[in-house]
Amino acid sequence: MSTSPENAPSTLRHSLLTALTALVFGFLGAAIWSYSGLADNRTRSFLMGNPDLLPQMAEAYEAQESAKRLADLGDAVLDPFPGVVLGNPQGKRVLVEFTDYNCPYCESSLKDVNRLVAEDPDLKVVIREWPIFEGSDTASRMALAAGLQGKYTEFHNAMFKTGDVAAAARAAGLDMERAARDAASDAVSAEIARNLDFARSLGFSGTPAWIAGGTPIGGAVGYERLKAALAEDTAG
Template sequence: MKSNTGNIWLTALVALAFGFLGAALWSYAGLADNRTRAYLLDNPSILQDVAQALQEEQARERLAGVEDEIYDPFPGAVIGNPQGSRVLVEFTDYNCPYCEASLADVQELVADDPDLKVVMREWPIFEGSEEAARMALAAGKQGKYRAFHEAMFRRSPTTPENVAAAAREAGLDIERARRDAASDSVSLELARNLAFAQELGFSGTPAWVAGDTPIGGAVGVERLREALR
């Protein structure tokens, strides 16, 4: 019912906006009241607002197709409270400078909300990122995802030497981690995350799902906090 109501309002807004636009075009031909054209000239953001609302509604509809799975983390790939009832999903890449910049936002959100569970989706889209993504998931299996995650960002870029150093800093069992990083379960997780990102229409990292809202880009802590609310 909530989705139907949102669609009805969105349809009404789109109809209103394009009604104004259509009337404005007719007014140029002398067939409509000049007040419509004046209104659009005085309020140029109305079509932008409607377009944004339409994009957000479409993103929520796409999310409905994967939400049963996207909130279910790979074993251990969680920051914050693993049992938290408030959930933020992040798609991340260790060679992405905006992901690195967003790390402080996630740390702040987790520190402020003991009920927050951040589900981490490794999405290595930059060249040379896959080895680090695989090691991060291997760290998750040892209960040390966050330790590796933060160590890896401190040691970027993701050269083999830096990945190994981050793994040691996180206290991983290195031999076990290497086996896990090469496992089928990790390969499947990376493929699933790519499929999720494509389904949601994400074009890069970081990308987020907060509440029922997919969000692309490094949007800052306040935007994420607002969406979680």
């Protein structure tokens, strides 16, 4: 994609800030005009004296809308394709990652996910294969086929290490004939289409994207942000 995933949240936030600025000027201006007759000058003074107001409003609004979209999807987005999980498949704490094997940000995030898994034996990482880069579909299909053989983790790590589908499949020890059939199956095609629908519904525009602690998060946000989001869910 021509725009990096990390820029998408900034673009959305800029749009929200613009809209909220208009609203604040409108509502505050009307109120101040009513009470003092000063209108725009007083409104500007108020905003200049409270520079954190608009970013805070944008962040709160964005979080509210994201929570609504996630609630509309229900538990389906948390349910993995068979075998396509990292960490503890029975874990009570769930992290969802939308990923693409040709995404450099996804590759750099792998160490963060592996660290979270190593630190928390109760963490289940549900991977949603979302091939949005050119040439990624074959890798995503083989990854899902690996999940059906119970070897998703091995393929996932090998694919990011080698960048070669056949080499990763061999490293994972896949039954290649079965994997080829499964990769071309309707079930795998349906899963990829479903992940695209999930991503669009949540407002994601690139990979990686996450659901951590019940919160949709876009971009390669790093270990600390993901850990904090998961901790908030535990605290709740």
